[in-house]
Amino acid sequence: MATADPVRQPRLSLTNLLVVLGAALMLADVYLIFMVAPTDSVLGDVQRIFYFHVPMAIMSFLAFFVVFVASILYLARRDQQWDRLAHAAAETGVVYVTLALLTGIIWARPVWGTWWQWEPRLTTTLILWLIYVACLMIRAYAPNPTQGARYAAVVGIVGFVDVPIVYYSVQWWRSIHPSAVVGPLAEAGALEPVMQGILLFSCLTFLVLYLYLVVERTALRGLEDQVRLLKFSMRRTGR
Amino acid sequence: MNSILQPVAIIFWKDILLELRSKDIIVSAAVFGFLVVVVFNFALNVTPRLVTQLAPGILWVAFAFAGTLVMNRSFVREKEQGGLEGLLLTPVSRDAIFLGKALASFWFMLIVEAALLPVFAALLGFAAFSRILLLTIVLATLGFATVGTLFSAIAVQTRSREIMLPVLFFPIILPVIIGAVEASSQAIGGGASGGISRWLPLIGVFDALFLVICPWVFSFVVEE
Numbered sequence: 001m002a003t004a005d006p007v008r009q010p011r012l013s014l015t016n017l018l019v020v021l022g023a024a025l026m027l028a029d030v031y032l033i034f035m036v037a038p039t040d041s042v043l044g045d046v047q048r049i050f051y052f053h054v055p056m057a058i059m060s061f062l063a064f065f066v067v068f069v070a071s072i073l074y075l076a077r078r079d080q081q082w083d084r085l086a087h088a089a090a091e092t093g094v095v096y097v098t099l100a101l102l103t104g105i106i107w108a109r110p111v112w113g114t115w116w117q118w119e120p121r122l123t124t125t126l127i128l129w130l131i132y133v134a135c136l137m138i139r140a141y142a143p144n145p146t147q148g149a150r151y152a153a154v155v156g157i158v159g160f161v162d163v164p165i166v167y168y169s170v171q172w173w174r175s176i177h178p179s180a181v182v183g184p185l186a187e188a189g190a191l192e193p194v195m196q197g198i199l200l201f202s203c204l205t206f207l208v209l210y211l212y213l214v215v216e217r218t219a220l221r222g223l224e225d226q227v228r229l230l231k232f233s234m235r236r237t238g239r
Numbered sequence: 240m241n242s243i244l245q246p247v248a249i250i251f252w253k254d255i256l257l258e259l260r261s262k263d264i265i266v267s268a269a270v271f272g273f274l275v276v277v278v279f280n281f282a283l284n285v286t287p288r289l290v291t292q293l294a295p296g297i298l299w300v301a302f303a304f305a306g307t308l309v310m311n312r313s314f315v316r317e318k319e320q321g322g323l324e325g326l327l328l329t330p331v332s333r334d335a336i337f338l339g340k341a342l343a344s345f346w347f348m349l350i351v352e353a354a355l356l357p358v359f360a361a362l363l364g365f366a367a368f369s370r371i372l373l374l375t376i377v378l379a380t381l382g383f384a385t386v387g388t389l390f391s392a393i394a395v396q397t398r399s400r401e402i403m404l405p406v407l408f409f410p411i412i413l414p415v416i417i418g419a420v421e422a423s424s425q426a427i428g429g430g431a432s433g434g435i436s437r438w439l440p441l442i443g444v445f446d447a448l449f450l451v452i453c454p455w456v457f458s459f460v461v462e463e
Contacts, residue, residue, distance in 0.1 A: 075459050130410040137406060141397040151393045154456045155407060158389070161452060162411050165445055169414035172437060173421065 015219070018212035025205040032198045046110050051199060053103040055206035056096045057125065063093030063210065064132065068160035071153035080225065081218075083149040086156060088217035090135050092210060097129045120171040127166050131159035145228070246331040250339025251346075257316070258347065264312045268351045272305035276359055285363055291428035294363045295420045301359070302352055302376075303383070303409070303416060309347045310387035311404050313340060314395040323461065333458035337388065341453075345384035352376055365427045371435055372426035378442045379419035382449065386412055389453040392460050418442045 033051045040047035070086035073079070104122065105115050116122070135155040142148030258264055279285070279297045317323040326336050356376070360366065387408055394403035409416075422438040 075456075127410050127413055134407045134410060138393060138397065138403065141399060141403060143396060143398070147396060150459050150462070151396075154389070154393065154460055157456060158386075158411060158449075158452060161448065162414070165414045165441070165448075169417045169441055172441070173417050 015212070015215055018208060018215060022205070022208045022212045025201075025208055029198075029202050029205040032201060037195060037198050038192060043111055046107060049103050049107045051202040052206075053100055053107060054199060055203040056103070057100040058203060059206050059210045060093050060096035060100055060125075060128075062207075063089050063096060063214075064128065064156075064160055064163075066214070067093060067132070067135070067156040071156035074149065074153050075157075083153070084218045084221040084225075085214070086153060087139065087149075087221055088214045090132055090152070090156065091217060092213045094129065094132050094136060095213075096206075096210065097125060097132070101125060101129060118170075118174065120167060120174050123170045123174075124163065124167045127170075128159075128163060131155070131162065135159060145225075243332070243335055246329075246335035247339045247342065250326070250331075250336060251342045254313070254340065254343035255346070258343075264309055264347055265350055265354075267312075268305040268308045268347070269354050271308055272301045272351060272355045273358060275301040275304055276355075276362060280362065287364060290363050290365060291424065294359070294365050294427055295424035297363070298356075298359055298423060299379075299416055299420050301355065302348075302380075302419075303412070305351050305355070306348050306380070306383045306387060307405050307408060309351065310344050310384070310391040310408075311394070311401065313344050313347075313388065314391045315400070318395045327461055333461060334454040336461070337392075337454045337457040340392075341384050341388040344388055345381060348380045348384060349377070352380065369426045371439075372423050375419055375422040375426065375439065375442070378439060378446060379415050382415040382442060382446045383412060385446065385449045385453050389457055389460065392457060414445055415442055418445075 029051075033048055037048060037051065039045055066089040067086050070082045070089060074082035074086055101122075104125075108117065109115050135152050138155055139145075139148040139152045142151055276297060279293075279300070283289075283293055283297070285293050285297070314323070317326065327333075387404075390407040390411075391404050394400045394407060397403045418438040418441045422435055422442075425435055
């Protein structure tokens with residue numbers, strides 16, 4: 001009993017570092033958002049959701065860029081590590097996009113007066129969500145994990161290339177159909193320096209959270225692969 | 240050059256020949272497309288005043304749904320008899336297989352659309368034969384066939400393949416659907432023609448881009 005279990009021993013790994021850093025940043029971020037940030041003179045308290053919404057939207061785009069790069073590298077090198085990264089980034093990205101859409105909807109109801117607008121950025125984000133949900137579905141429905149990894153990589157590449165075209169097409173489509181409600185463009189340039197600072201801090205917080213989730217999920221996928229391999233070899237030896 | 244085009248032509252001809260003997264893809268897709276229009280007619284109550292607004296949307300929903308049927312069958316047929324393995328064993332580049340299959344789907348869809356368009360025009364009451372409408376149909380169908388062939392090659396390998404193709408296909412093809420609906424609404428409604436110069440190039444860019452990417456990634460889809 002003298003030798004401690006190596007698994008239980010607290011180590012200064014990347015994951016632990018990211019957890020501690022992420023938790024500290026998140027606490028500070030919530031404090032800044034609810035205590036320090038000034039209340040918006042026009043929109044009121046509902047504007048505070050903006051500090052969650054914008055960072056998550058930005059980080060989800062980063063996530064899908066990671067999926068794109070990791071997918072290309074996986075197809076080129078066939079290193080399982082890249083597939084794990086692509087899988088982890090896609091899952092995290094879907095979570096972030098889902099939250100960005102939900103916070104956007106909550107914000108839009110009191111501000112625009114409707115839950116949803118077929119506005120270019122919203123519509124593109126929704127399509128993005130659909131593409132990456134399909135990317136995760138194809139992985140689940142593939143006959144075996146290797147094929148699933150290849151199919152998911154293909155969807156990750158094609159989907160990423162498609163997003164700019166979707167954006168332009170939706171933008172032109174909106175510009176032809178007159179829109180009844182004025183978009184959120186008015187608030188873009190008019191950010192207080194304090195608000196801008198908090199927004200940046202919030203972006204950093206969600207970046208660290210994103211990194212933590214991806215690192216943890218990648219490691220988990222590694223364990224899943226090991227378990228599958230063990231089960232497979234046990235079945236082959238007939239035990 | 241001939242060494243690339245010849246296998247494409249042979250694979251294309253193989254699919255045409257199969258279809259000439261069985262006729263199951265084109266007939267089922269055309270009947271299905273017709274049904275979509277009939278159902279829409281009751282669902283939306285298309286009056287003559289609304290027809291220029293609603294007809295392009297109905298037309299492209301019917302074309303897109305019929306198109307997914309065409310592309311789904313294209314690979315299901317290969318899968319059922321182990322034809323895909325046979326194709327992969329032939330000393331032919333994967334690009335040629337992709338282009339041959341895509342070209343066949345392209346033609347099947349065009350035939351289905353050519354059969355449906357006059358019927359739609361008669362049922363809904365619009366002029367079918369404008370040059371812009373025909374050009375839009377050809378360009379958009381090319382995009383449908385390119386992306387659809389890639390995704391049906393993926394979907395056919397999965398469980399619940401009938402669901403996977405539309406789930407993968409529709410989000411990606413959305414720009415083409417938007418462009419096609421907008422361009423044909425101007426062709427049908429005779430509105431401002433300014434939009435045509437924007438939508439047709441958009442579909443063209445989409446086609447060109449995916450005609451490059453899809454054959455490349457197709458080789459990763461079919462590898463064993």
